[in-house]
Amino acid sequence: MESPSVIFMSLLASLFKRWPEFLLALLSFFSIKWYSKHKNNLSSLNWPFLGRLPSVLRNAHCVNEVLLDTFNIFGSSFKLKGPVFTRMNYLITCHPQNIEYILKTNFSNFPKGQEFKEIFDIFGDGIFTTDFYPWIQQRKMTHSRFTSKEFRNFVAQVNRSEVEVTLLPLLVHLSKEESTFDLQSVFVRLTFDTSFIMTFGRSPKYLSADFPSNELAEAIEVATETMFYRHVVPSLWWKFMRLLRVGQERENAKARRTIDHEIGELISQKMKELLLLGFGPDKGLLSTYMNNDHSQVGEKSTHKFLRDTALIILFASADTSASGLTWFFWCICNNPRVESKILEELRNVVSKRKNGDDDDDHSMKENRVYVFDPEELKELVYMHAALIESLRLYPPGYLNHKSVVENDVLPDGVRVRKGMKVILSIYAVARMEWIWGKDCKEFKPERWIDEEGKFRSELLSKFFTFNVGPRTCMGKEMAFSLMKSVIAAILFNFHVELVEAQPDCLKQSIVLLMKNGLNVKVRKRVA
Known part of the structure; x- marks a missing residue:
């Protein structure tokens, strides 16, 4: 009969051989658990690894209403990020002082x-x-x-x-x-x-x-x-x-x-x-x-x-x-x-x-x-x-799209970084x-x-x-x-x-x- 230590080492070796399946199962478990916890608030979710990209794609047909809901949750400005490879790095705002500052001041x-x-x-x-x-x-x-x-x-x-x-x-x-x-x-x-x-x-x-x-x-x-x-x-x-x-x-x-x-x-x-x-x-x-x-x-x-x-x-x-x-x-x-x-x-x-x-x-x-x-x-x-x-x-033009040349602070206190994109929601105002x-x-x-x-x-x-x-x-x-x-x-x-x-x-x-x-x-x- 094999000793407990031998059995343990054998199981460990088997686990390492099948580590991709194990990792996928573990990831699936935590993803399902996380989804169950947040499923009632999908429109503003910041997903693991993917950022808010799934939320953006899922709600593209009603983008204005989603932005309204998100402003009501997070206030007059919020940041939207996707996976690193997408270069999605946005500030979205409906604050009138921010809009005037960006478009005029x-x-x-x-x-x-x-x-x-x-x-x-x-x-x-x-x-x-x-x-x-x-x-x-x-x-x-x-x-x-x-x-x-x-x-x-x-x-x-x-x-x-x-x-x-x-x-x-x-x-x-x-x-x-x-x-x-x-x-x-x-x-x-x-x-x-x-x-x-x-x-x-x-x-x-x-x-x-x-x-x-x-x-x-x-x-x-x-x-x-x-x-x-x-x-x-x-x-x-x-x-x-x-x-x-x-x-x-x-x-x-x-x-x-x-x-x-x-x-x-x-x-x-x-x-x-x-x-x-x-x-x-x-x-x-x-x-x-x-x-x-x-x-x-x-x-x-x-x-x-x-x-x-x-x-x-x-x-x-x-x-x-x-x-x-x-x-x-x-x-x-x-x-x-x-x-x-x-x-x-x-x-x-x-x-x-x-x-x-x-x-x-x-x-x-x-x-x-x-x-x-x-x-x-x-x-x-x-x-x-x-x-x-x-x-x-x-x-008619319900969104306005801008970029940021240098780091700045908007009138409502939100910081924007060089290279960010800024979306102005005129519809939400x-x-x-x-x-x-x-x-x-x-x-x-x-x-x-x-x-x-x-x-x-x-x-x-x-x-x-x-x-x-x-x-x-x-x-x-x-x-x-x-x-x-x-x-x-x-x-x-x-x-x-x-x-x-x-x-x-x-x-x-x-x-x-x-x-x-x-x-x-x-x-x-x-x-």
Whole structure:
């Protein structure tokens, strides 16, 4: 019979031979034990070895709600880390003072950064992705055009024409047919047309009764979905997928080829027109860039510069305005009290017209479809407050991505390190009680109006939908003008009704859009 010591040594030898199985069993035991302890709080878990990567991937479809839950647990700022190999090292914040500090006070320490440029590589070297001197030069060029009286008048004419000639006749047709349709799709098409005309000087007619396809618009949509995807998976993973051309990266590669081809053709066509006909009445941005002396910025008049600039304008001025309009009507359909107050303001405008004996005004059609001039809408405080309130609750650009150049301390005391990434949750800002009060989640335009009926501009200090600081959206006023013109025309002429109670599920995109659209019916109002 063997001695106990021999038996023990034999068992130990056997164990060492099978150490991988033993280690795996031990790891599984502790993992199951740890999971059982934390399973009720998965959205904010910091997993062993993997950090918070599993939580990010698991909740990518509802990222805003997960961030809200996490802020409520950890406060206005928290750090998010993944495995070392993923280089996921983020600070995520919704503190207004932090956001202002990053976007304005210490702007130079928080550029977009190289990772941002890689994620948004489809925009090339345009103003959206560049930093420092190249960004300053491009912003000067763009600002000079956006602020010119001639271009603003051109944009106003485009917006009015698209509303009057395209949008309202389509809605009249749909109201007669009593059709159910996706209002979000209408807005996406409308704003694509307006931004296309603003850029290239002609309409693609994406918004029409037969709802045609458009390869460029659809390719840009795929690109925005890819940008979202790249935000929620490790960079090594999506770069590997891009190398293999599989999954979302395969679709993105196709979309990029389409974008490059379509915009390239448009640029070449425009160059030929200008060579043959000269610089005539075309006020589109592309023509003005081609006609400008770009010597102060080197070779910026190249084909690539024009391609990058055109794509960014199409993206920035189309999907964002469509998002703003969609969520505004979502709020209005669920708050008829607000709709009634806006209608009262609009009826006062029409009443003033009639009192002025302007019966021949081209805005007042025989079929009683009214179109409003932007100047008439500037003084409508309640409509402005309602639009600002919907943009507060549903900001089109709901996340802002920054990098850190040097170590710093944010106003709330959180330290950030060189090389970290910072995510600003604009969506969460609107839903923090300590920022906006206990009614923060309510759609309440009255919060923006004081006792004298004036707009409370001081509240804009915690309103970041259009950014703040040096990168404040240059197209802000033009976006307001378009959205107000569309809102006034639709609300005054039609009653919009949700087909059924629809959940506000979000599309997986960098722009806040509804996953399933906004299905409605419209009914012509009786004048």
